[in-house]
Amino acid sequence: MALYESTFAILVAVAFANIISKLVPKVSSTYINLIMGIIFGIIPLTNHMILGFDNEIFMLLIIAPLLFFEGQRTMNFIVWQKYRNIISTAVVLAVIIAAVGMISVNLIMKIGLPLALILAAISTPTDATALESVSAGVTLPKKVNSMLKMESLFNDATGIVLLQAGMIWFHTGTFSFAANTKAFLISGIGGMFFGVIFAFVTMLFRQWLVRTKMNVISSQTLIFILTPFIIYLLSERIGVSGIIAVVSAGLVFNSEIRRSRFTSPRQVHLGVQLINFLNEVLNSFVFVVLGITLERIVVQQKTNLRTSWDWLWIAIIIYVSSLLVRFLYGKYISKLSYYDAVVFSLGGVHGSVTLAMAFSVIGLSIKDNSATFNLIILVESAIIIMSMLVPTFIFKFILKGDKKEDATTKVRRVWQEMVGRGIASIDDFDELNTEVKNSVIYDLKDQLRDNTVKDYLKQWNSVNGSVGIFEKNLHQQEHQVLLHAFNVEQKYLCDVSEQKLLNQDDVDDIFSELLLAESLILDPRNQPEI
Numbered sequence: 001m002a003l004y005e006s007t008f009a010i011l012v013a014v015a016f017a018n019i020i021s022k023l024v025p026k027v028s029s030t031y032i033n034l035i036m037g038i039i040f041g042i043i044p045l046t047n048h049m050i051l052g053f054d055n056e057i058f059m060l061l062i063i064a065p066l067l068f069f070e071g072q073r074t075m076n077f078i079v080w081q082k083y084r085n086i087i088s089t090a091v092v093l094a095v096i097i098a099a100v101g102m103i104s105v106n107l108i109m110k111i112g113l114p115l116a117l118i119l120a121a122i123s124t125p126t127d128a129t130a131l132e133s134v135s136a137g138v139t140l141p142k143k144v145n146s147m148l149k150m151e152s153l154f155n156d157a158t159g160i161v162l163l164q165a166g167m168i169w170f171h172t173g174t175f176s177f178a179a180n181t182k183a184f185l186i187s188g189i190g191g192m193f194f195g196v197i198f199a200f201v202t203m204l205f206r207q208w209l210v211r212t213k214m215n216v217i218s219s220q221t222l223i224f225i226l227t228p229f230i231i232y233l234l235s236e237r238i239g240v241s242g243i244i245a246v247v248s249a250g251l252v253f254n255s256e257i258r259r260s261r262f263t264s265p266r267q268v269h270l271g272v273q274l275i276n277f278l279n280e281v282l283n284s285f286v287f288v289v290l291g292i293t294l295e296r297i298v299v300q301q302k303t304n305l306r307t308s309w310d311w312l313w314i315a316i317i318i319y320v321s322s323l324l325v326r327f328l329y330g331k332y333i334s335k336l337s338y339y340d341a342v343v344f345s346l347g348g349v350h351g352s353v354t355l356a357m358a359f360s361v362i363g364l365s366i367k368d369n370s371a372t373f374n375l376i377i378l379v380e381s382a383i384i385i386m387s388m389l390v391p392t393f394i395f396k397f398i399l400k401g402d403k404k405e406d407a408t409t410k411v412r413r414v415w416q417e418m419v420g421r422g423i424a425s426i427d428d429f430d431e432l433n434t435e436v437k438n439s440v441i442y443d444l445k446d447q448l449r450d451n452t453v454k455d456y457l458k459q460w461n462s463v464n465g466s467v468g469i470f471e472k473n474l475h476q477q478e479h480q481v482l483l484h485a486f487n488v489e490q491k492y493l494c495d496v497s498e499q500k501l502l503n504q505d506d507v508d509d510i511f512s513e514l515l516l517a518e519s520l521i522l523d524p525r526n527q528p529e530i
Contacts, residue, residue, distance in 0.1 A: 006051040010292075013040045014284040028392075030133030033284045037291020041299075053293050055359040060232055062282055062289075063353060064246050068228035069279045070128060070153060071250020072257070079251060082150060088333065089147060090154035091188075094124045097325045098162050101318040109314055114175075117166035119376060122358050123318055123383045124159035127351030128152040129283045134349055134391040138399035141340050144330075148347040156353050157188045157241040163357055167366075191241030195248030198231050203256045210264050217267045224271060225278075227253075243353075286352040290384070293355060297381050304374050311375055315382035319390075322348060342398070346391040350384045411506050418492050418510070419447050422485035429481055436478045444485055447517065479521060486518045 017036035021029035040046040079086065101120030106113050128149055140148070165180040206223060209215050228246045235245035261268045298305070305311075323345045330341035358380040366373050422444045426437060442459055445451050493514070497507045 002051055005049045009040065009046050009049040010285060010288050011281075013037060013046075013288045014281060017288065018280075018284055026137065028133040028136035029284070030130065030136075030287050033287035034291040034294075037288040037293075038295045039291075040288070041292040041295030047292075047296075050292055052296075053289070053355075053359050055356040055362075058289070058352070058356050059242070060229060062286055063356065064232040064242065065225075065228045065278065066129070066282050066286070067153070067156075067243060068231075068246040068250040068253075069275050071247040072254045072275065074149070074153065074251060074254060076251050076255055078146070079150070082146070085147065085334070086150045086154055089151040089329075091158050091184075093151070093326070093329050094155045094158040095162070096329070097322050098124050098159075100325050101321045104317050104321045105314055108317055109310065111314070114166055114170035114173075115372065115375075118163060118170060118361070119314060119379050120318055121159055121162035121166050122361075122376065122380050123322070123350055123354055124162060125156045125350065125353040125357070126152040126348045127353060129286065130349040130351035130388055131347055133287075134388055135347075135395055135399070138395050138401060140347070140399065141343060144336070144340050144344045144347060147334065147344060151348075153247050154244065156243040157191065158184070159353070159357060160241065160243070161187055163360070167361065170366075186239070187241040188244055190239070191235055191244030192248045194235050194238070194240050195231055195245030196252055198234070198245070199227070199249035199252035202227055203252060207256070207260060207263075210260070210267065215264065215267075217264070217270060220264075220267055221270060221274065224253075225274070290352060290355060294381055294385070297377055301374055301378055304378060311378035312382055314375075315379045315386065318379070319383050319386050339398070343395075346394055348387065349391060350380075350387045354380055354384055410502055411510070414493075414496055414502055414506075415448055415510060418489045418514075419444055421492050422447075422489045425485050425488040426481060428484065432481065433474055433477060436474055436481065439478055440481050440485065443482065447513070482521050483518070486514060486521075489514055 013036045014033065017033040018029060020036070021027070021032040024032070040050065098117065098120040101123070102113060102116040105111050105116040105119060109116075111119075126148070131148055131152065161180065161184040164183065165175065169175045202223070206220060209220065227249065231245050231249050232242035236242040257268060257271070326348050327341050327345035330336040330344035331338065334341075334344070336344060358376055361373060361376055366376070423441055426432065426440060439459070442451060442455065490511070493507060493511050496502050497504065
């Protein structure tokens with residue numbers, strides 16, 4: 001029951017945060033979710049409802065599907081084209097960052113190398129979702145953006161193996177390069193092969209099923225949703241990287257959906273919409289949890305916060321050393337310009353995986369609330385906050401604004417003209433029933449959200465009071481008029497596209513909305529039963 005209450009409270013926070021974010025469009029929704037999490041942590045009632053952070057549950061139920069969906073959005077040929085760069089950033093760069101951070105903390109703060117490695121390793125993974133939050137409203141250079149996304153997809157495994165090496169070193173006093181290299185190869189490559197093979201077998205089964213009379217959309221969807229959880233659990237059970245496994249599986253499913261989208265359009269459309277919905281909710285969920293956890297850390301560690309500032313200095317050292325290494329890598333290894341190298345350096349944002357790894361040390365023999373654990377939590381929390389705040393401010397000055405924000409007015413004008421033509425086309429019908437005409441005009445204006453709540457209540461009351469337009473003859477007439485209006489609107493959009501009056505992505509977005517509206521009229525499953 002406690003888990004249900006906790007999930008319910010966090011989802012309520014997610015819902016309110018995402019609504020509020022629309023009121024302040026210049027502030028990334030990620031920060032709104034983070035602040036909402038902090039507020040829910042401060043309020044005694046909601047704080048009591050929400051369970052403490054469990055890294056295993058968090059990785060399985062939140063991170064695994066998120067990375068699976070992220071992998072599914074990534075084209076395979078991009079990965080194959082850039083595999084050298086991916087290995088370089090996700091493995092070599094990650095190891096160098098951890099090594100430099102470890103040595104810097106050891107030399108400056110006089111902390112033992114094993115603990116210094118643990119602190120540096122936990123902050124190795126970067127977060128694609130956190131990157132989107134700090135770059136909201138600005139445009140990242142295309143090459144840098146691609147590098148950062150590929151890095152964040154695959155460097156989690158490197159951080160986890162480095163953390164395990166640091167923990168063994170911390171407890172035994174010995175560090176084995178050969179053993180750790182072997183562990184990394186088994187974990188990373190094993191996870192990749194397991195994820196690809198499992199996903200390929202699942203894909204073949206689903207493709208066979210969709211071509212038979214036994215195909216059921218609900219069952220297909222359930223199989224798809226459960227796939228990342230099953231892959232993560234099984235891969236971790238056999239000792240390979242669950243993170244790499246789910247990312248690799250996502251890449252396999254990317255190719256599947258591109259070559260079978262018309263086999264069962266309803267199924268594919270449901271799957272795409274479900275992915276978008278879950279992706280948005282889970283991303284918001286991550287940062288609400290992060291906000292709640294950070295608030296609790298501050299409350300629980302307030303004594304340590306006051307008595308010593310070592311945790312902050314360590315965090316600054318690790319973060320600054322990471323910035324320097326990333327800049328040098330971007331400038332001299334990836335041959336980026338000075339400008340792009342700075343952006344790449346700042347783009348190494350940390351988030352949910354870093355937090356989960358910090359809490360995972362409890363399961364790796366470091367006791368909860370011990371001095372070591374408290375230091376780890378404070379350091380990693382500070383690194384997460386710095387890695388998000390610093391680029392958020394700097395990017396506003398060094399990067400160009402997002403052109404999409406400037407296109408809003410143009411898009412609105414096209415919508416208005418399109419709907420205006422649709423409404424005008426109603427006059428093409430002679431002797432049209434007044435009730436049908438008013439209903440069609442209302443529906444078309446709804447595309448612009450121009451109808452007030454009062455208008456809605458009037459329509460709602462009319463359909464509740466009598467059969468009205470749902471009477472067979474009137475319903476068929478309404479059906480015909482709406483399809484005619486939609487056809488006129490589509491022709492207008494085609495003209496807009498041919499004349500390049502609007503960005504093609506914006507035209508496609510309007511067109512997809514229009515086709516979805518039309519499908520509600522055409523699909524017999526959406527028709528009322530009288």
